[in-house]
Every structure is written in structure tokens, then in C-alpha cells.
Amino acid sequence: MTRKVTRLDILVRGIEADDWEDVAAIRESGNVVFHTLQLPYFSRDKIRDRLENPPADMVGLVAVVGGIVVGQLGLHLYAGRRAHTAALGMMVHGDYQHRGVGTALMEAAVELTERWMGITRLELEVYTDNAPAIALYKKFGFEVEGTLREYALRDGQYVDSYLMARVRQ
Amino acid sequence: MTDFPTLTLRGLRADDWMALQPIVASETGLHDALDVPYASEEAFRERLTNPPAGTHTLVAELMLPSGRERVVGLAWLRVMVAPRRRHTATLQIVVHADYRAGEIEEAILRAALDLTDNWLALRRVEMRLFADDNARAEMLARHGFVQEAVMRRYAVRAGEVVDGWLLARLRPVGAQAPAAGKGGA
Numbered sequence: 300m301t302r303k304v305t306r307l308d309i310l311v312r313g314i315e316a317d318d319w320e321d322v323a324a325i326r327e328s329g330n331v332v333f334h335t336l337q338l339p340y341f342s343r344d345k346i347r348d349r350l351e352n353p354p355a356d357m358v359g360l361v362a363v364v365g366g367i368v369v370g371q372l373g374l375h376l377y378a379g380r381r382a383h384t385a386a387l388g389m390m391v392h393g394d395y396q397h398r399g400v401g402t403a404l405m406e407a408a409v410e411l412t413e414r415w416m417g418i419t420r421l422e423l424e425v426y427t428d429n430a431p432a433i434a435l436y437k438k439f440g441f442e443v444e445g446t447l448r449e450y451a452l453r454d455g456q457y458v459d460s461y462l463m464a465r466v467r468q
Numbered sequence: 469m470t471d472f473p474t475l476t477l478r479g480l481r482a483d484d485w486m487a488l489q490p491i492v493a494s495e496t497g498l499h500d501a502l503d504v505p506y507a508s509e510e511a512f513r514e515r516l517t518n519p520p521a522g523t524h525t526l527v528a529e530l531m532l533p534s535g536r537e538r539v540v541g542l543a544w545l546r547v548m549v550a551p552r553r554r555h556t557a558t559l560q561i562v563v564h565a566d567y568r569a570g571e572i573e574e575a576i577l578r579a580a581l582d583l584t585d586n587w588l589a590l591r592r593v594e595m596r597l598f599a600d601d602n603a604r605a606e607m608l609a610r611h612g613f614v615q616e617a618v619m620r621r622y623a624v625r626a627g628e629v630v631d632g633w634l635l636a637r638l639r640p641v642g643a644q645a646p647a648a649g650k651g652g653a
Contacts, residue, residue, distance in 0.1 A: 447634070
């Protein structure tokens with residue numbers, strides 16, 4: 300049995316308030332809740348409110364396929380003595396995983412932060428058993444800096460995360 | 469009256485900011501934490517007295533043999549807001565240069581861990597240090613902290629970008645456990 304992988308035509312752009320319904324659909328899809336810090340039974344109103352009133356220290360990117368937002372990447376910009384650092388989080392719709400959406404978002408995030416914002420440390424946390432995500436981050440030069448024990452509660456169990464970072468001089 | 473200073477750990481009082489601001493803004497304070505020089509006193513007062521929800525502030529005060537009280541340090545414990553991380557808090561301790569990594573800092577740490585273990589029932593406490601802070605790392609190791617990560621290029625300190633250590637302590641097995649939910653692992 301082989302898996303058919305169709306190359307997608309992916310557009311990456313900044314997130315807009317109007318994207319909130321597609322973003323809610325991403326969170327409802329596949330195992331997105333499982334692999335992130337999102338909660339089940341989340342409020343769609345809260346997602347809309349967050350996209351309509353984005354915090355000043357956040358930058359959001361989305362990946363669009365056929366007019367639908369199928370991936371979201373958020374960057375949290377640190378301030379003061381950590382202003383060279385940004386934290387990254389992303390999620391891809393369950394029906395569009397393993398088809399280059401994450402790669403397109405990561406390419407844009409690295410270009411934006413390093414070539415336009417002078418970020419020299421990009422960091423993220425990922426559950427230690429999320430092999431596809433870890434492989435994607437390693438492809439972009441992220442290295443595991445350590446294991447954070449009992450990092451988060453996931454479906455009744457406290458599970459570990461890796462702290463990963465991509466560092467430029 | 470005792471001949472030795474006695475230490476009290478207590479909650480925050482409205483006027484503590486006046487004694488704590490010079491400690492945080494001192495050379496030692498800037499070396500150990502992430503504050504910047506030339507910060508506004510008003511901003512510090514605001515940060516201390518109107519902290520984010522889930523912040524617990526402990527203040528260490530010495531009663532000197534003369535009968536004078538002296539505020540010498542503080543601990544900030546911040547419980548994570550993210551619902552799936554509510555079992556975790558980050559801890560930050562700042563002490564006056566005279567008492568750094570000594571008994572007083574250890575007493576502050578002990579009080580903070582009494583709070584996390586026995587009153588908040590948190591499973592995980594995190595601390596971030598600069599990666600050359602061996603004295604403090606040794607003290608934390610005595611209290612069950614384990615180094616989990618080396619964070620490269622963690623933060624700027626006096627003209628250099630310095631690595632950081634992430635240390636964490638999981639709640640000891642002996643601590644009073646909260647009632648287990650049915651069907652737990």
C-alpha cells in the first residue's frame with residue numbers, strides 16, 4: 300500500500316481576523332488538540348476574539364490551499380534582554396498533514412524572523428512522541444536542548460516535551 | 469532580644485516595592501535576572517502590586533539585633549495560565565547581594581516549595597538561570613531540581629549573549645497527593 304501525496308499549491312500570508320472560522324476548523328480536525336496545548340470543547344467565540352484582538356507581541360502566519368486556511372503558525376516575540384528570541388507554535392489541519400504545509404510555514408517563519416526581525420534564537424516545545432513534527436523542525440536546523448518532564452496534561456497523562464531551538468550567531 | 473537576625477517570610481505589603489526595587493535594580497539583581505538598567509520605579513511598583521493572575525509573591529525580611537527590619541529578597545511564583553499546564557509554576561528568586569546563594573536564599577526557596585508542594589499541589593516547578601550560576605544550581609539540586617536543558621543564546625547580560633539553564637523539580641512522591649480521579653493511570 301502506498302500513500303498518494305499530491306503536491307499542493309500553498310500560499311503563506313499574514314493571519315487576518317476573517318480567518319477565524321478556518322482556524323477553528325483546524326483545531327477541530329485530526330489530532331490537533333492532542334499534539335498542542337489546546338483544549339477540547341473550546342469556544343469558537345474565543346478564537347474569533349483572539350484573532351480580532353491580537354496581542355502586540357504576537358505575529359501570525361497562515362498557509363492557504365485553494366482559498367482555505369489549512370495551517371497556522373504563531374510567533375511570540377520576547378522583549379528586553381530576550382528580544383533576540385521568538386517562540387514558535389504551529390498546527391496543520393488533519394486532512395492536510397504530510398503535504399508540505401508545515402514546511403511552507405516554517406520557511407516563511409525563518410525568513411521573517413531572521414532576515415527581517417534580527418531574531419537569532421527561535422525556540423519551541425514539542426511532545427517527545429510527535430515524530431513527524433520533530434523531523435520537520437530538525438530539517439530547519441532546530442536542535443533538542445532538553446526534555447521537559449511532565450510538561451503538560453494530555454488525555455489523562457502528564458507527558459514530556461522537548462525544548463528545541465534554532466540558533467544563529 | 470536575640471543577638472542574631474531572625475528571618476521572616478511573609479506575603480507582600482503595599483510599600484515593599486521601595487525596599488525591593490533597589491535590590492532588583494542592583495548589579496547583582498541585573499546579573500541574576502532579566503531586568504534592564506534604568507527601568508522606571510513606577511513600572512516596578514506596578515509589576516509588584518498588580519501581577520498577573522496566578523502570581524504568588526513571598527518577601528524575606530530580617531529582624532536585625534537593633535530591632536530594625538530589613539527586606540532582603542523576594543520570590544515570584546507564577547502558576548501557568550494554559551489549562552493543560554496548570555500543574556506547573558515558574559519560580560524566580562531575587563536576593564540582596566549580601567545574601568546571594570546563602571542561607572537566606574535557601575530559606576526563601578524552602579518557603580516557595582512548601583507553597584507549591586503542600587498548598588498548591590503543583591507537580592512541576594521550573595527555574596531559569598544563567599549557565600554560569602553554579603552556586604545557585606548546586607543549591608537547587610539539594611532541593612530536587614534537575615537540569616533539563618541548556619538554552620543557547622538565552623539572554624543578553626552586560627554586553628554578551630549568555631546561555632541559560634532550565635531546571636525543574638517534580639513534586640516528591642512523599643508529598644501529600646491530591647485525591648486521585650477515577651480511571652487514573
